[in-house]
Every structure is written in structure tokens, then in C-alpha cells.
Amino acid sequence: MKDIGMEIPTFDDMLAAHERIRPYVRRTPVRTSDYLNALAGCELFFKCENFQEPGAFKVRGASNAVFGLDEAQAAKGVATHSSGNHASCLSYAAMLRGIPCNVVMPRTAPQAKKDTVRRYGGVITECEPSTSSREETFATVQAATGGDFVHPYNDPRVIAGQGTCSKELMEQIEGLEAVVAPIGGGGMISGTCLTLSTLAPEVEIYAAEPEQADDAARSFRAGYIIADDAPKTIADGLLVPLKDLTWHFVSTHVTDILTASEEEIVDAMKLTWKHLRVVMEPSSAVPLATILKNRDRFAGKRVGVIITGGNVDLDKLPWAK
């Protein structure tokens, strides 16, 4: 284990997380579409994390953190910053445990995501839509409340929780040869690496990223973390940069990082809504967009795809005129 100043979660941590969070998360179904399979030239198995009650896989890591707190810390609650779904999911988990949750969100975050945080009793403090503003604002909020900082992805409890998703996927679908998940800060991908590197090391792990927020792809090629302060993409869940813990997993276990344009992401999103008939957000469409763009790489394979979230503003769909 490299010394990166933080505990790297283990496979056993992931197993413990799955036991801990079982009462609070759903074992989400896997959807298939013959039409999309024919289009992609491979067999796609979509793990529907958008079907979690708060609409995103992040309820896994958030629940693992919240329900792992001792009573003294739980009384002070939790705090975080997030572009959206982590905020909703942490608020949701905190509501289930009955403890306070403070979140810092960019003022530009979709209204649907702010509404969800508030519905679950989360208290929002708004910041500018940049990593620097977010971190400054958070420091102030966290100091004032004493809430335990549950980072949206660079936290071993969170990564262990996210890893439970691919554990379920492997239990649900036999013979997977690759898994593709979106990458923002890298929490889902790190959890996937954590689980599959022990459970099924032969399975290839692809991270999918918007071209317009391709800091992880550039980091992967450069061999060190490259962070952009304020990228712009419709995939608003993927704006944040890698951090040391997630970089550890990405640099060690990821097969490749593939990118897609904004238009390709919207096309893939609409295809999924139409043929899988599930509501998912733009970030969740990036994997299919990259698969359709890299048919040779996936030809004939059995490919798991993580649909990470489904919190989208139905009044502002990206294909609306």
C-alpha cells in the first residue's frame, strides 16, 4: 500500500459496507435492450442506480459513512460539498439516521437537485461553480457546524460504499468482460476498481468522461493528477477533479479512459430514455456514448454499464427546442 496520507479502503471494507448499508439502499435491477445491443454490437447490462430512492449510486457511499459514525459524532451530523447527487444522498442517509446534514452546492446546480436536498432535510449553502469557491465556502460551513466531513468521493468510507454496486452487478450478471462507468471525481470508478480487482480481476474497467471535462483522461495519460477549476459540460455530475485516493485506484486498475462530445452524450441519453425507458441524467449517458464511439473495443463482449443517477430537470431536457 502506498502512503498517500489516507487509508486506502480494502475489499473487506467493501464487504462490511454492503452489510452496513443493506437496510438503506436498493439492490437495483439490471436493464437490457435488444435494440441497444444491436446498435452497439455488444451485450450491454445497465445497472440502474438511478432507481435508488434518492436517485443515485451515491446513496451507497453516503449511507456507509453516515451509519458508520459513532454516537458522539453523529449528534453533530455530517457536512459536504457536492455538485448535486452526493448532497442529496448524504441528506437522505442523514435523514434516515435522524442527524443534521449541511451541504455546500454551486448556485448553478440544477434546481431538481437542490429541491431533493431540501426534501431530505439537508441545509444548503451556495457557492460559485468552481472547485476553489466550493472548498473555501465549505471550510466556513464545516467549522461552524462541526459536522463530519464526508467528501463526495475522496473518502475511504465512500469508495467502499460505491464498490458495493459492482459487487451486486457481478452477482446479477454472469460472464461480464468489461464495466464502463462515468468518471468525475472518481468515486464510482474507484469503488469498481476496489471490488473487481479482487472479485474479478479479468474484467476490464473503463472510465467514461466528457471531452469538455477530460481532466481524468489527461491525468491518466500524464501519470499525475491534472485538475481543471471550472470545466463546462452538460454532464454536470462530472465536473470535479480526481483526488489522491481516487487517483490511486484510477492509476492502478483502470483499463482506459474514453471520452465523448456533448452531442454524443445527448444522443446517448435520448437513446437510453427511448429504448431502456429509464430517466437518467446526462452524466449517466457518457458510458454509452463512449461505447458507441469505440465499437471495436467492445465488439461481442458482455459489458456492464453503470447508470449512475436519474435526477434531471424534466423542464429543461437537453434535446428540447
Place this chain on the structure above:
Amino acid sequence: MKDIGMEIPTFDDMLAAHERIRPYVRRTPVRTSDYLNALAGCELFFKCENFQEPGAFKVRGASNAVFGLDEAQAAKGVATHSSGNHASCLSYAAMLRGIPCNVVMPRTAPQAKKDTVRRYGGVITECEPSTSSREETFATVQAATGGDFVHPYNDPRVIAGQGTCSKELMEQIEGLEAVVAPIGGGGMISGTCLTLSTLAPEVEIYAAEPEQADDAARSFRAGYIIADDAPKTIADGLLVPLKDLTWHFVSTHVTDILTASEEEIVDAMKLTWKHLRVVMEPSSAVPLATILKNRDRFAGKRVGVIITGGNVDLDKLPWAK
């Protein structure tokens, strides 16, 4: 058994249908939402027939008819008239068996539904959007092709097939006290009655209908079939009237028929997209609309809801400005 000039399908027919169609249809998952439960004041279990490959429960009845044909008739194929999903699903089943399928559709049917029929190799002949025009045009098409007429609902093979949906629902969810499904011609409701009247006669069966196409509700109260020629509602799957076979089941086993306004249907549709995160068509939103309108009747109960279909034109969503 009353003599209604047609064979009334039996519980054993439904069981045989389930065996026959098993390779061609999906055992669809059941979705829940804590949010919608709180809103409705009861426990809702949504059976996602929109997740069938061709996007609707009608693949059950269509597959039962198509795969039950003898070789001689199969060579001539099948023919039908339908406001949309039966046409798609019959085309799909015929494609799986490799036989011809001719369908008569109203020219006003959603483009998405016409596209789906053609994708599955169905040949469309258009008619005016009225029951009378539909039946006239169909007689011409059917005489020309010799295809076996698979009526969208008034056919014992079709009703037996649709009944497999509530059989699965009862296997998936314990202790259901009521089931609510949309009613147009009555195929799904009849299949539900067929199955539950034997399997779980204590379960209440509610049919849900648009106020603007409430012919089934008026029939139910009058005690005889009332048919409107060309009702207008956003729930375009529910435009057709009851026929003798479906009237038999509706008049014998249905607890009540509830109605909802166009606005209530659109609101329920949007609620479902947002909180269940599934793409469903307006017809499928009528049950939730009626449940939210009749809270007292369902208070505290465990209620199954059939999401009948998910073929919707994403470019013409009813809440778009």
C-alpha cells in the same frame, strides 16, 4: 360460463400462456418510491411493463397468439388494428417467429409508435382516428392478406397472455390488497381479472380511465357496453371501447372504475418520471392519477399498479411549454 359467442379464457389458459411466452417476454421488475408512497398515503408497487423490449405489456398477449398458431396459419401471418402498442408488440412477436404482420393504425398515432412497428417489420396501413374507420380499413387489409386476426384485446389468447402480468406481480409482491390498471378496450384489466379471480380473489381490481374517454366507467354504471366513436385524450392508448369478452370480465370482477382529468394524468406522469425515474406514456399515468384522487379508498393499503407502456415521443412531452 355465459354464451357470448366466443371462448372465455380460463385460468389454465393463462398458465399455458405463461409457459408459451416465457422465452419471448421479460419478467419485468417492480419499482417503488418512498416519495410517492408518502404522497399517496399507501404502498405502491409499480409493475414495469414499459420495460418489455417493445415497451408494453401487450407483448404478452401478442406472443401468446403468435406462438400458438399452427404452421399453416403462421405462414400467412397475423393482422390487427391498434392505436399503437398492440401493433408494435404483435409485429415484434411476428418478427421473433419470422412471420408476416399487417397492422392498421390511426394516422394520428404517435410517430414513435409507427417507427416501432416498422422497426419490427410490421406493415402499416393508416386509417382515420375513429373506431368505425379503423374497422372498415382493417376488413380490407385482412381479406387481402389472410393474416390471422389478433384483436388488440377482444381475443381469448390475448387476454390469457395479459393475465400473466398479474401472476408475476403476485409472485413478486406479498400481501397485495388492490391492483390498479388503465382501461381502454379492457385487455389488461380482463387478464388481471382472469388471474386474480382464481389466484387471489380477495384482491380488489380497479380500472383507471381518462375522464375524456370514460366509456368503460359509464358502461360499468349502466350495466351494458357504451362505446364512443372518437374520444380525445392525451392517454392515446385508451381510446378504444369495451367488447363482449372484456365486458364479461369487467362486469363480473372489477371492483370499480375510477377516472382522472387530463391535467391530473399529466401531473401523475411527470411525478412518475421524476420519482420512479421510468419513462412511461400518458395512458400508464392514469392509475396513479386516480389513486391520488381517491386517497381514502387506498389509504394504508398495498397496491399494485401496472405501468402498461413506455413508448412516448420524447420530442412532444405533454408538460413542455
